[in-house]
Amino acid sequence: MQKKKKKAGKPTPPRPSTVRYICLGCEKQEEIPYQVVRDFDKQDITRDLSYPPQFRCESCGGIMHPHYYKGVHGFEYRISDVLEAKGPR
Numbered sequence: 001m002q003k004k005k006k007k008a009g010k011p012t013p014p015r016p017s018t019v020r021y022i023c024l025g026c027e028k029q030e031e032i033p034y035q036v037v038r039d040f041d042k043q044d045i046t047r048d049l050s051y052p053p054q055f056r057c058e059s060c061g062g063i064m065h066p067h068y069y070k071g072v073h074g075f076e077y078r079i080s081d082v083l084e085a086k087g088p089r
């Protein structure tokens with residue numbers, strides 16, 4: 001007799017569980033739980049949506065920007081956007 005194997009559901013696609021934030025001041029990197037960033041993003045609806053949810057660097061007090069993050073409002077944020085905007089001067 002053949003035993004039918006139960007399929008244990010689909011393999012979960014690799015989903016980032018954290019968002020890497022990089023300090024614009026001292027370049028310190030920190031992994032922030034995706035859920036925390038999302039909650040922050042959802043709560044903070046008064047802000048300019050062209051900016052991602054930002055955190056303060058504990059080391060230098062600078063602004064931390066996500067390396068890559070797609071917001072709940074459909075905006076995508078990349079660290080390269082900020083670095084380009086700053087530009088070499």
Ligand SMILES: [Zn+2]
Pocket residue numbers: 023024025026027028057058059060061062
């Ligand atoms: Zn810093």
